[in-house]
Amino acid sequence: MAKRDYYEVLGVSKNSTPDQIKSAYRKLAVKYHPDKNEGDKAAEEKFKEASEAYHILSNTERKQNYDNFGHAAFENGGGGRGGFSNFDFSSNFSDLFEDFFGEGFGGGGRRSRKSNYRGSDLRYDLTISLEEAYSGKKQDIKFATSEKCNTCSGKGSKPGSAPESCSMCKGHGQVRSSQGFFTVQQTCPQCAGSGEQISNPCGSCNGQGKKQTSKRLSVSIPKGVDDGTRIRLAGKGEAGSRGAANGDLYLFINVNAHDLFKRSDENLFFECPISIADAALGTSIEIPTIDGGKAKIKIPAGTQSGRQFRLKAKGMPYIRGSGSGDLYVQVNTEVPISLNSEQKELLEKFREIENEKSNPSIKKFFQKAKSFWKN
Numbered sequence: 258m259a260k261r262d263y264y265e266v267l268g269v270s271k272n273s274t275p276d277q278i279k280s281a282y283r284k285l286a287v288k289y290h291p292d293k294n295e296g297d298k299a300a301e302e303k304f305k306e307a308s309e310a311y312h313i314l315s316n317t318e319r320k321q322n323y324d325n326f327g328h329a330a331f332e333n334g335g336g337g338r339g340g341f342s343n344f345d346f347s348s349n350f351s352d353l354f355e356d357f358f359g360e361g362f363g364g365g366g367r368r369s370r371k372s373n374y375r376g377s378d379l380r381y382d383l384t385i386s387l388e389e390a391y392s393g394k395k396q397d398i399k400f401a402t403s404e405k406c407n408t409c410s411g412k413g414s415k416p417g418s419a420p421e422s423c424s425m426c427k428g429h430g431q432v433r434s435s436q437g438f439f440t441v442q443q444t445c446p447q448c449a450g451s452g453e454q455i456s457n458p459c460g461s462c463n464g465q466g467k468k469q470t471s472k473r474l475s476v477s478i479p480k481g482v483d484d485g486t487r488i489r490l491a492g493k494g495e496a497g498s499r500g501a502a503n504g505d506l507y508l509f510i511n512v513n514a515h516d517l518f519k520r521s522d523e524n525l526f527f528e529c530p531i532s533i534a535d536a537a538l539g540t541s542i543e544i545p546t547i548d549g550g551k552a553k554i555k556i557p558a559g560t561q562s563g564r565q566f567r568l569k570a571k572g573m574p575y576i577r578g579s580g581s582g583d584l585y586v587q588v589n590t591e592v593p594i595s596l597n598s599e600q601k602e603l604l605e606k607f608r609e610i611e612n613e614k615s616n617p618s619i620k621k622f623f624q625k626a627k628s629f630w631k632n
Contacts, residue, residue, distance in 0.1 A: 264310075264314070266310040267307065271324060278314050279315065282315075286311075289301070290304060291304060313331070374451065374500075374501035375501050376494050376503045378494045378504040378505045379504065379505075379507065381398055383396060383476075384512075385482075385513070386512070387515040387518060391574065392548075393480035394478050397473060397476075398508075401470075402496075403467040403496045404472070405467055405496045406459060408459055412499060413459055413464040414459060415458065415459050418456075418457040420455050423445060423453055423454045425446070426448060428453070430451060432445050467495070467496040476488075476490065481573050481575055483573075484510065486576075493506035518547060520573065523582025524572045524584070525571070526587065528589055529544055530589050531588050532590070536559075536562065539555075539556055539559075546584060547573070554586060560590075562588070566587075566588070567584070
């Protein structure tokens with residue numbers, strides 16, 4: 258079967274730029290890659306065809322030969338070193354996919370080798386009170402971690418010596434193995450991707466470049482933190498191996514439940530009991546605020562149980578920006594549970610003289626009840 262025109266295969270013109278050719282191939286490679294079309298021979302052939310076309314058109318010399326002589330330029334070894342007969346799928350595809358997709362199709366990516374030795378992230382759970390969450394605080398914490406070895410300055414080798422190139426991967430940090438049509442690239446198991454091996458390890462840290470220790474740190478807890486807040490302290494985690502970067506320390510904040518206040522985001526709530534007389538006649542009460550102060554609330558006559566009063570900006574401070582939430586006080590009317598004879602007598606007299614206008618909700622309820630029974 259005659260080969261299709263390479264420009265037709267990629268869907269580009271002869272005047273297309275290298276970036277346009279690359280972009281066209283990328284789309285076809287993703288669409289027809291065998292990993293996404295397992296067992297589909299037609300897709301595999303289209304993938305090979307597109308890859309062959311890209312191999313020719315992505316190189317200036319090969320493209321020029323193709324434009325002048327067509328497929329004949331690469332038959333029987335033609336075209337010199339640009340000939341497609343010299344194209345090694347197993348080696349070139351791996352490099353091609355690393356360039357296009359990083360690790361997505363089994364390539365090794367372009368990550369720094371030292372990233373494999375980055376220190377571990379650490380977690381520290383810190384419990385504080387609601388008052389401390391309101392005002393913020395400085396806290397000294399102590400935790401187990403690792404720090405850079407002072408003897409070898411974190412390099413892992415004895416002072417005066419240096420790491421050598423890994424004998425397995427020849428310093429590349431990656432090894433390749435062929436699996437049929439494809440080449441699989443993976444981290445070198447001998448050097449764990451560093452490309453180096455230590456023949457003269459430091460006696461203080463056994464070649465790790467770090468030592469276990471106990472560390473003290475002063476941390477600042479910002480105003481307004483809530484239960485479950487996570488604070489990241491960059492570079493305060495475990496030391497990296499062989500000079501790699503430190504990990505991070507994450508503070509997880511736990512805020513204890515309060516005896517009086519309940520929190521919802523930046524707002525605070527609490528319930529305040531009042532007597533029947535105060536609810537009926539009205540009064541003024543002083544209530545506590547989270548900053549340790551007091552606030553005065555006027556209870557109007559006829560206040561019903563469950564009514565809320567809002568005190569603006571008396572809640573928790575916003576953790577980002579200025580300002581604070583609000584404080585909501587819910588008053589609950591408490592019915593007396595133990596009455597003396599005088600109290601009972603007064604309530605009996607009150608019951609005799611009370612009327613429907615004093616209790617509109619009661620009147621409305623029984624009207625609905627009578628209608629229900631009637632029907």
